[in-house]
Each structure stands twice: as structure tokens, then as C-alpha cells.
Amino acid sequence: MSLAILQSPSSAKAEEEPILSLSSDSAFHFEVLVSLGEALYGGSDLAPVLGAAKNITAGDFDSFSQAFQKLAYKTKDQALDEEANYDPINVRDTWFSAATYFRRADFYLHSNWTNPLINTLWDEQTQAFDKGLASLPIPGQRLQIPADNFTVEAIWYEPISRQHKNGSSKRPTLILGNGYDGAQEDLYHTVVVPALARGWNCLTYEGPGHPTVRRKQDLGFIPDWERVVSPLVDYLLEKRSDVVDKYKLVLFGFSFGGYLAARATAFEPRISAVVLDGGVWDCYEAFSPNLSPELKELFDAGNKEAFDEAGRQILDNPLVPSQARWGLAQGMWAFNTLSPYDFLQATKKYAVKDFISQIKVPVFVVDAESEGFFSGQPQKVKDALGDIATLHTFTGAEGYHCQAGAFSSLNRVMFGWLNKVLPK
Template identity: 55%
Template sequence: MYIFSVALVFCHPTARTDSLTNEPNNSSDNSPTLELSPDSNFNFNLVIALGNALTGGADIGPVLGVAKNLMPGDFDSYSEEWYKLANMTKAQAEDPANAFDSVNVRDTWFSASHYFRRADENIHKDWDDPLINTLWEEQTAAFDKAIATLPKPGQRIQLPATSERGNLNFTVEAIWYEAQESKDNHKRPTLIIGNGFDAAQEDSYHYFVAPALARGWNCITYEGPGQPTVLRNQNLGFIPDWESALIPVVDYLFTEKEDVVDTERLVLIGNSFGGYLAARAAAFEPRLSAAILIGGVWDAYPAFAEHLPEEIVALYEAGNFSAFDETVRAFRASDEMATSAAFGLDHGLWAFRTHSPSEFFTQSKEYHIRDVVDQINMPVFVGDAEFETFFRGQPQIVSDALGDRATLHVFNGTAGYHCQSGANQELTRTIHAWLHRVLPEREDEEVEEVVAEN
């Protein structure tokens, strides 16, 4: 049986579609980087962890220690090793001897928070597992201690929202980060940052916020239904009309932060499956100045279907949902499914709030931009990756549909994994170089005139 290789799902770039069980795969010579685990799912998360070291969200030695001790294919081993490291780092953060300056405190708490998130990554098969909430409470508390020590402390906010399509009221969870004051104290460009299928807004700090703050940009990260905090606190799965989650964030910037936000340089970023979410939202939010899709997502359902054998897809498309569900569940119960596939199935069912794989597939058919792409009227950066494994070919389709509104950039070599995992510097310098071209900073004289007029 090789069903559900699809479950690379929306964020796991190094998982290979030819490895459908937990047996070792010998294709590492095709990888542009040294692999830290023969388990592609575990390797991917280790790469993420190493990347976070750039911004104080991990330490290299401890991450390599986890890599040494992981048992490939064993979710319990994975969670336990990260949990041990998280608690050890938390104890260091709480030691008064280590609290002699804000940088020391901040980096230790950022790392502890990140390790708790890694421990949570693969435990979503059992929705009633208490660790799903207790680990999240730990990561949130640690992260809040870290952002409290920033030169301008991060601020958690909650924004009321409504999905008319789903007849649903919910609360957007967001974190506001303000750039340090410049000498002329003029309004700053601002990034609105959304993640995708499973990563948290806390992860976005390390991917996008820290590099942007260093360049003088404000940032706000946010989560809507289906994403980690909203999913846990409000029991809400993903919604396709993502503009419902974004518009309240833009409203907040225009009303509550108008004194520090340059509304002529307001940019939306969507990461991973967030490439769909951001594109969909941008079609309904004309106040945005530009959008960045890392990477471009045209249609979710074909991305699932192309990773399944034709006979299994035929079961689903013929409407034989019970047989489809039974086959998928049996394979998952066998413990022979590759961890990349098992993660995708477990997390996908949880985040879309269904116990039925066929319902998961049916919901995925609503996540496409073909009907709204013509409404996106702004410059769009579309990221692609040489070793993209899930949205393979879709960034090109998105770019072609946008025409001269789009800039397609293909990341190659060691930056060529999905979402440029492990190559954060190349990702951020590329997107900021693009932003400098399409939204150049105004001349000082012009800024002074605007300030005087206001």
C-alpha cells in the first residue's frame, strides 16, 4: 500500500514521495544539504531548528544533540527529545544567574519556546492528548517572556472577525512588533505576516519579524481559524475565505497604529500554505501595497491528488468515500506509514476539524485562487523552490496568471527547499531587495513635508 504520500502536506519540503513507509531511504545523495536524520520529516524540522539559531531561537549544539538521539520513524522519541531540551532550556532561563541582561534572557526564552513547539509537532493524531494544550501553554508563556525584552516589547492583541461565507464569528490572534524609533521618527513600512498549514505565528518571528525589525520595518503576525492558537482556543478549523481573517488586521493598523505605520508601504506575506491564504486575502484587500507568496499556491486539491496512486484517487473521485477512508485509516493504523505522511494526515484532519480523510479532501477543493486572481491588483513576489515537493509547478501557474503584476523568483541549491528552510538569510535578503525596488523609501525631504502637513 502506498496511499497518502500526499501527506507531505502543506509544509514538509524534504519528505520524499518515493518513501511511503518508515524504511530508510537511500536517496540522500540527491539532497543539496547534509541530512541530519534518515527520517525526512524529522530532518526537515531539524533544519528549521538550525535556521532559528540565526535569530536567537535555537542553539546549534543542542539541536544536533536532539538529532543524534532521535529514533527514525518514532513519534514518541521525537516528542520526548524535544521536550527534554525544552525543559532544560526553560530551567536555564529561570536561573537568576543567567538573567543579567535582556539579550541573555530573550534568547533563552525564545529557544525554550521553539523547542516546546517542536515537541508538539507530531502529536495531533489523538485530539484529546493533553500535551496538545500543555505544550502550547508552555511555548506561549516562554515566547511572551522573550518578546517582553525586545527594545520595543511585542504586544499580543485579539481582533474580532466574521466569516460571512461560513456564518462564523471568531477572534484573530495577533502579535504587534514596532520598529525602533528612527531619528526622524517618521512612519515605518509594515509587514503583515501569516503562516500556513501548521507553523505558528511565533515561528514567524524567526522567519520574518527579526530580519524586518533589523531593517526598520514594523511587523504584525496573525492567526486565523485552523492555525495553532485559534484552533486550540476556539476549536475552529480552516476557512477558505481568508480575507475574513486579514481585513480586521488591516483595520487595526489603519486605526490603532496609524501614527507609526506608513500605509503606502503595507505588505502581506503568506508562508507555505499561507501562499494560498495570502493570495486569497489580497484579492479582497485593496489597502495592501504588495504581497509576498512563499510560495505560490494555485489549487490545493490537485497538490494532494498528484501524490496518490490513480486507483486511490479514483476511489475518492467516484464518490466511494467509505472505501477511501477505510484504506487510509488502515494504513495509518499499521504504523508503516512514513512519518511525513503520518504527520500530514494527523495534522490535516485536526486542523480541518474532521475525522474523515475524504472530507479533508473535499474541503481542500475550496482552496484555490483561480476565481479571484484577477482581483489581485498590486505587485506580487512569488517564491518557488528547486526542490519543492508539494506545490510543485504551482508558483509558475500563479505567476503566469498574475502576468506583469508578478515577480517569480526560483530559489536553487541549498535554498531550494520549500519555504527556503535552513536558508533564512537568502530568503529575507531576496524579499527585502524586491521590496526596496517596488516600494522604495521616500526621500527625507518628502517625509518631512508629509510630517509637516500632518
């Protein structure tokens, strides 16, 4: 039996991809594209990533990790050399690239929780990223913000010019969260850099289930995400009130973060607008159709033992598509359960239909032609929200999940919308 917990970001064959194929493995193609995309805002370099990709064997997770480990340590050595002849831009860009490569090296390792590389590589990426933060014109600040029985990991960024164009020192502020697997560090190379250039403050964060909180606090995802976001709003309005415009607080959710941001907005009235990239209607509804008929029957019958046995056999089976193996492994790790059955049951709690009517602020819902993960769901979110929501669909080469490789396009469209809906 086979289990495909998640669809591939693009189910197309190599010759049908909307761009030049980067791997015969569609999952690897997408992940390499993500790494290339971060080059636009200082998170990687094109030729080194393509060089690593050349040495990756399709379907081989260890091969993927080893290729990016090699690149990460080489780049780290270059960064250490740069420090000897200190140039802040060289130091920043080289350390940020090293951090990206360490994150990529970790990506496919979560099927074996005892693998020491899960923490070793993450420590490396954190140390490298912090070197980059310290070299920014206004250094980014790591924060630990107390929440309800856990701590939110966050990073605060301010633009170089502290005065807004209207003469006020108070600025619009983005609160940015990632999703199923992404780190807050990735968000710097996705949205933070162009937001700072536009004069916005940014606060990125990680809650339970996200990479650092999962490692440091051993906590998996929780559905009531307002428990994560409300303490962030408290922090901004209490500790950063001199530079934060309370009428321009925007929440951004990436990927599975589209559910998380929607949930938080429904229960946090101080949010001014929300961006859902993409719109997530129901996680179980997205994942369960990809079960084989045999496994769906086991799951619906509540046969946990047999379902778990079948699921675990998939994790190390190279004949199963990479996206399915990774999707199951990452889900179990991020939801903090060793049971495939319990993981899939948990996804039933992540649906917006029970609270979406409580969202009262403008919503930007992002869809993508090659979405794959939550195909068809952004339209459902838009329909349920009605006139307060704007749906934008990216197509063609821009139409991968979360606009991988097209972050400039994402930011142009998103900030154009924000300029329209926020108070002047």
C-alpha cells in the same frame, strides 16, 4: 493500500540531499533543518538541536517529540536560572529557544486529538515565548483582534528606532501569516527580526486553522481569508496610524499561507504588495496526485466510508512514510475534521484561479528547487498574474520549502524586491 497526502519536502535519498543529511527520514531531516534555521534570528541553538536529532529514531513520532521535549524543559530550566541574574538578552534568547523546542515537540502529535500534550506543550511554548517578548527592547504585544464570528490572534512589533530615514514616524509594515502547520511565533525567527532591523513594523497573526486559534476557538481553516486579514488592516490604520504608512502595507504568506495571502489580497484593496512564499495555485491539485490508485478511485466514487477507513489506518502505520502520516493527521486537525475524506474534499476550495485576476498590486512569488509540497505551482501563479508578479526560485542548499535553513537569503532577496516596488 497506502495514502501519501503530501510529498516529502525533499524526496531525495540522504546522499542526494543538497546539504548534509540530518536524518535518514526525509521528513525528520526537514524539520530538524527548520529548527536549526531559527538559530540565525535567536530561536534556537545549533548544537542542542543536533544533540536532540541524534536521539531521534527515524519514523518514530514519539521519539521526535520526546527528544525535543527533553531539550525544551532543559532550556526552560536554564531560562529560569537566567531570570535570577537578570540580563535581558540572556533571558530573551533562552526563553525564545525554549519556545521553539516546545513547538517542535508538539509537531508530530496531531493524529490523536485527545493527547493532552497537544495543549500542555502549547501552553509551555506560549508562556516561554511571552517571556521572550517581554524582554525585547520594545516588548512585543499580544493582541486579540475581533473578526467575523472569531478572533484573530496577533503580535505587534516595532523597531527600536521609531523614526524612518525620511524623517517621518510612519513606517512600512509587514502583516505576516503562516500556513498549514506553522505558528506566528516561528515568523519572529524567520522574517520579523530582519524586518525590525530594517526599520519595519510587523504584525504577525493566526486565523482559523492556525495553531492557537485552532486550540482556543476550535476553528479549522476557512477559504475566504479576507475575513482574517481585513480586520488586521483596520486595526493598523485605526489603532497604529501614527507609525503605519498606509501606502506601504505588505502582506506575507508562508507555505500554505501563499494561498491565504493571495486570497486576502484579491479582496482587500488596502494591501500595497504581497509576498507569496510559495505560490500556491490549487491545494487539491497538489495533494490528490499522491493518492494511491485504489484510494483515488474510492475518493472519486464518493465512497467516504471506505476512504475514511483506509485513511485512518495510515495514521498509526509506521510502514507509511512520515510525511504522508503527518500530512494527513495535520490536515484533519487544522481543517477540524475527523474524516480524511472531508479533509481532502475541503482542499478543493483552496484554489486561486477563480479570483487571481482581482489582484492588482505587485506580487513576489517564491519558488524552491526542492519545493515538494507545491511543486510547479509558483510558476502557474506567476503566469496567471503576468507583469505584476516577480518569480524568484531558490536553488541548491537554499532551495528547500520556505527556504528552511536559509532565512538570511530569503530576507535579502525579498527586501531587495520590496525596496524596488514600494513608493519612495
